[in-house]
Amino acid sequence: MIVVHVLMVSVSSSFSECFSAKSYISGNVLTDQLNLHLLPFERLDKITNENLCQMYLPNKVVVAQIHYDDISFPRPGEDEVSFLYKFNQEIIVTFQLSHADYEHIFDKNITMYELWYDVNLVKVNNSVNTIEHTKYNGTNCFQKLEMEYTIYEDIDIKVLPNNCNVKINANIQVYIEFQEGQVNNQIPIYPCVSSCDPSEFQLSLTNFSQIRTYRVKKTPATASHLSSFYSNFVENRRIQISLNLKFDTNGIYTVISNTFNNIQHKDNFACKSLDSHLGIYALLNPNVVSVQYRDSLVNKLVCNISAKYVKVDLYMFDNVTSVNRKQTSKILDFDNSIGIEFQKDSQFTLLRENFQPSVTKTTVVVSYLSETLEIMWEILIYSDPVYIGCVERATLHLYENHNCLEYILDKHDQCVVQRMTAQQKNVLGIYYKSKGIQKSLGMYRFHYAVDYSISKHEVCFVCEEYQPGVTYAKPSCEENQKLTKQLIKTEEIGFGIVSACEFIIFNTAVTEYKSIYVPVILSSSLICVLVIITIITFVQKL
């Protein structure tokens, strides 16, 4: 008995030292949750004598309570809140409050937490060092929040603020928070002190609604934060990134936290401003996943970047499935292709089957890399819609005076083509591919409606329907039709039922040379390129 008693005494005096006096509470205004962050005691490793935190407690159950002056959580009668002790680690204990209880404690600046160590029935009380309440989105402080970065360097944040109750003074803390593995890390944003824009974050500008820019400049104070941010961001473009403003009212911190609406690399090679054809769209086709890069017959940009490689990082996800594929190619191969293809696999198939226009999204990053694989510039689309392409198989029939394309549509009620007007549907393109380079053999506009509710179709393209004003392999329709017949014996031929098509790239089109009655089977790559931008714009308005 005496031994037990002695142990209890030493346990009780040592237990308070398992956690730091800096342990704090962070509340989530959106979910009415309080998180008690139990930080490990700073000098745990210095406790050499009977280190109970290390010897007895690991993986033992600890029961936790939070006490305010007039109320405790969990409330009497509610389930107890407990956790398993882990030595020398931050432990986050969550308390779910009712909305009314949350409002009641919202402005209380003193809180105790009580831990009950089951091993020896020891209870320990400690005060909470700081209390903060985070308002995610809820406060609508920003209508728009955009990040523009220069890779490995400065970050500019452009905002459209609402009139919001945020006090700008020397005590405000502004920072970018980003995910780093299981934890969050921060990049501090300091007020501008010299050569500031009039609307830039600076202490003389006390009206929050007038601040339009926040800047992270690369300085000795921010360099290591920036470096860990970029290494995480380059690895995973879907990490959570938010702008946070934290200020103190009567000893309670309020954090205004908002995720970015848009993240872009600075257009420092003028690639975006010079290139009217740039536009990234991702398509889930029956047989392949394709990313449309430019609405033209090559990926090559107008701007001048002396890159050696291009890396395409594709993310496609819904609320259940998430896919990430990366592909690096030599710049010449990339420049001469139309779009980018990824092999379809079971996960993409799942995304296609469960496709929902507002849930299935894509993030695509195209990075231009130097000889040493350093990123020089990149363009990204961030959680954009995914489109469903539906042409599954196509057969080309060549006749004396015209060519016809027979194609089978895959049954999917969200095919992008289903969402077009009749007029938009009726353009057909034909291409060939030689040594990786795509060339157009003609675009044709039909004067009759193609019925996309039927799965098997044949459309014939004749020179009366030829679309001028596009650069083709040969100048005239007749010459292009003739070339088609020659090429079909040796080259891969692809089709775009552009129809605003199914701007599809797919590999399984089968071509058949009918006029000589000897079928020549070739695999081909179907690409619908032209006019896509206007069509996508149209679809997005739906």
Ligand SMILES: *[C@@H]1O[C@H](CO)[C@@H](O)[C@H](O)[C@H]1NC(C)=O
């Ligand atoms: C801890 O503090 C709370 C609130 O002040 C009190 O109700 C409780 O009895 C204390 N527990 C111990 C073990 O002192």
Ligand SMILES: *[C@@H]1O[C@H](CO)[C@@H](O)[C@H](O)[C@H]1NC(C)=O
């Ligand atoms: C905040 O809003 C953005 C879009 O406006 C949304 O994607 C995000 O999920 C919201 N965050 C929370 C915590 O509700």
Ligand SMILES: *[C@@H]1O[C@H](CO)[C@@H](O)[C@H](O)[C@H]1NC(C)=O
């Ligand atoms: C802050 O600026 C906004 C926009 O310019 C203005 O509407 C508002 O009245 C200003 N508030 C104060 C307290 O000056």
Ligand SMILES: *[C@@H]1O[C@H](CO)[C@@H](O)[C@H](O)[C@H]1NC(C)=O
């Ligand atoms: C706690 O809040 C009260 C008002 O609610 C205030 O008088 C007091 O100074 C605050 N305490 C601290 C430590 O800020």
Ligand SMILES: *[C@@H]1O[C@H](CO)[C@@H](O)[C@H](O)[C@H]1NC(C)=O
């Ligand atoms: C492209 O950039 C390189 C170096 O960045 C420069 O040497 C070259 O002259 C530029 N070419 C054009 C056409 O501007």
Ligand SMILES: *[C@@H]1O[C@H](CO)[C@@H](O)[C@H](O)[C@H]1NC(C)=O
């Ligand atoms: C995903 O979203 C759909 C529709 O919004 C919903 O029916 C489904 O339950 C969600 N699945 C999960 C795991 O949240």
